Amino acid sequence: MSVHVKICGVTRVEDARAVWAAGADALGLNFYPRSPRFVQPEVAAALARTRPALGAVVGVFVNESPDVIRARVRDCGLTAVQLHGDEPPEACAGFGVPVIKALRVRGPEDVERARQYMGVGDVATLLLDGAAPGYGGGGVTFDWSLVAQLVDVGVPVLVAGGLTPGNVAQAVRATRPYGVDVASGVETSPGIKDLEAVRTFIRSAKTVNLWERHT
Numbered sequence: 001m002s003v004h005v006k007i008c009g010v011t012r013v014e015d016a017r018a019v020w021a022a023g024a025d026a027l028g029l030n031f032y033p034r035s036p037r038f039v040q041p042e043v044a045a046a047l048a049r050t051r052p053a054l055g056a057v058v059g060v061f062v063n064e065s066p067d068v069i070r071a072r073v074r075d076c077g078l079t080a081v082q083l084h085g086d087e088p089p090e091a092c093a094g095f096g097v098p099v100i101k102a103l104r105v106r107g108p109e110d111v112e113r114a115r116q117y118m119g120v121g122d123v124a125t126l127l128l129d130g131a132a133p134g135y136g137g138g139g140v141t142f143d144w145s146l147v148a149q150l151v152d153v154g155v156p157v158l159v160a161g162g163l164t165p166g167n168v169a170q171a172v173r174a175t176r177p178y179g180v181d182v183a184s185g186v187e188t189s190p191g192i193k194d195l196e197a198v199r200t201f202i203r204s205a206k207t208v209n210l211w212e213r214h215t
């Protein structure tokens with residue numbers, strides 16, 4: 001069994017095709033207007049049309065209005081939404097697709113906060129990110145040992161924040177997550193993916209064998 005990989009903040013159709021070809025499981029499209037990876041809805045729809053049959057297209061939102069999120073899901077062909085802002089548990093439902101709730105981790109209290117989202121609304125997956133200034137895409141890691149505190153929760157966890165081709169295998173071994181997510185760690189500049197880095201990242205992450213037990 002290998003880890004799932006989401007490549008986030010793709011802005012160009014040629015990059016999206018290459019990301020799928022490299023073996024990504026999910027593509028992240030950023031709808032946060034302040035992100036350097038922001039895509040207009042028409043561009044997002046074109047990117048989503050590159051989706052292979054088994055791939056997921058995740059829209060990333062920060063404190064966005066539910067009506068706008070529903071419109072993007074409908075018009076851009078999103079298969080999941082990632083809520084990466086200050087959305088409370090009760091805001092994580094009503095989009096017609098599964099929700100990934102992202103939380104920025106500074107310490108154990110944030111992992112404890114993640115528990116408040118379990119079994120609420122349409123939260124199907126939790127994403128743990130580092131606590132960089134702003135809301136995301138900051139390239140900052142967190143204390144991976146904290147992920148173990150969510151093992152009993154029974155919800156898939158994505159580990160994100162500061163992952164790179166050089167540290168992703170270590171992150172997967174340390175946390176044994178459902179998946180990993182990366183934006184800035186595989187770019188030449190914000191929104192422009194370094195395709196060789198994408199390939200190395202996916203190969204490094206998926207080569208870790210999660211069937212093997214810890215000793």
Ligand SMILES: O=C(O)c1ccccc1N[C@@H]1O[C@H](COP(=O)(O)O)[C@@H](O)[C@H]1O
Nearest residue numbers: 008035136137139160161162182183184
């Ligand atoms: O990538 C962004 O610009 C972004 C903006 C606002 C919210 C989330 C964003 N991206 C998410 O941030 C994390 C970590 O990114 P990085 O690998 O450390 O650069 C990741 O989950 C992205 O989906």
